Amino acid sequence: MSDVLDDLRRYPDVEAPNLYAVDATDRLVLDEAAAALADAADGTVVVIGDRYGALTLGAVARHGVTGVRVHQDRLTGERALHANAERLGLGGFTSHGMTPELVAGARLVLLQLPRSLDALDEVAGLVAEHADPAVVVVAGGRVKHMTTAMNDVLGRHLAVVEARLARQKSRVLVASSPRPASERPARRWPECATHGDLVVCAHGGAFAGTGIDIGTRELLAHLDEVPQTTGTAVDLGCGTGVLAVAVARLRPGMAVVATDESAVAVASARATVEANGVADRVTVTRADGAGDLPDASVDLVLLNPPFHVGAAVVPAAARALFADAARVLRPGGELWTVWNSHLHYRPALEQVVGPTRQVGRDPKFTVTVSTRS
Structure with missing residues (x-):
């Protein structure tokens, strides 16, 4: 059976034979989160940092998830997600800014780890403050771009941070148990x-x-x-x-x-x-x-x-x-x-x-x- 990830495109971003809409990190995050996605209630899944729609459309097509809230920093990526969805006849998601409404009540957050520790701090702080207390964050990145400082940043806001085994030069961090407000850093941003x-x-x-x-x-x-x-x-x-x-x-x-x-x-x-x-x-x-x-x-x-x-x-x-x-x-x-x-x-x-x-x-x-x- 065809997998939706095999049919994604980067358009309207630059397309070339050596440029891909999906990478090993997308696949690893979806695999690590598969059980949680299969049980996810409507409106409880959030995707942050999806490049061209792999995480969002993977969750929708593979697991029938609906009501997915998505934030993408680059407008090109946001347009690519919507173009892929339209071309493949998929829906079940909405695009949002980096606001409390993005993560309010979320129980599962799929995250492409940003390079910037400050960006990760802002995401982790927003999740800890506004998501459901039972939220689980499944955050993936390329091993060459990951540092233990990422664990530390997540750990300031969520009490449990676990590093999973690497696969195809990608790794996932799973974070849960938002810290109480008295234990979290004060809100910094902007x-x-x-x-x-x-x-x-x-x-x-x-x-x-x-x-x-x-x-x-x-x-x-x-x-x-x-x-x-x-x-x-x-x-x-x-x-x-x-x-x-x-x-x-x-x-x-x-x-x-x-x-x-x-x-x-x-x-x-x-x-x-x-x-x-x-x-x-x-x-x-x-x-x-x-x-x-x-x-x-x-x-x-x-x-x-x-x-x-x-x-x-x-x-x-x-x-x-x-x-x-x-x-x-x-x-x-x-x-x-x-x-x-x-x-x-x-x-x-x-x-x-x-x-x-x-x-x-x-x-x-x-x-x-x-x-x-």
Whole structure:
């Protein structure tokens, strides 16, 4: 009989013969949780960190589980789950943010372990506070990315943490028995830190946390040179929203839109915007690139592009954002970009956006301005 896992795709994420929608960790988590899934009552199963739908649709198709609540950080992963479900004629799940409603009353949580210990801390804290006291967390990861610190983080919130035997270079941690509130750490997220007159807020797992990464610092150093004073500015791939807040303060006549496909980034950016008192002029949106912004509707784009997706170096991610910037910029509008100097993005910027000049450079980073042709 065909297994649903064999039919999953990564679409709309990048697809290639060496890229897979399901890995050994997905299969191990589902196998370890099989007995609990078979007995699960409607609405008591939660899935967190599902990449392309393997955990969610595996639970639904293999065990007839219904009412599954799902949280995925990447919008691409969320869309892949829904696309797979539609193509295979499956339902029985709903997508949620990282909120108490996600885990309220849950008795079984299937978790793809995040790389960030802070992200794991936020998940474990939410589960311990809001799930059913009988909840069991089945958390899986690749052995090469796992550390005993993960056991410690889970153990701060759940009293019993057991490591199961590894299989195909993956391992599962099973955690249960939420600690009473008096024994758990105080709720941390979002955390905020002050940098001069700028407050940066971050949820667990946000890139750079409450700090300001050095690439963003390089771009910040040149923002007062931006000529635009009115119209619309976009912080593309906004992370914690530092650039959006900075341009809103420097150019109070501009409306600012901050976009990111990461749910944790969007939640962090919204907190940062609120903390800095610019929520009346900055709109934060979860979107793939520039999302639904109309063509030729924007005067300024600020971009500190990622060159990693997970553990992989993916130059195509930056190039896709360059194309999105080109699409939404009006003729004469400008893309201000900071990038790792060794990546040599200038020819791509010239080709995709338009004439590009350098406004800053050091051994690590280059800051360029590209004018839309």
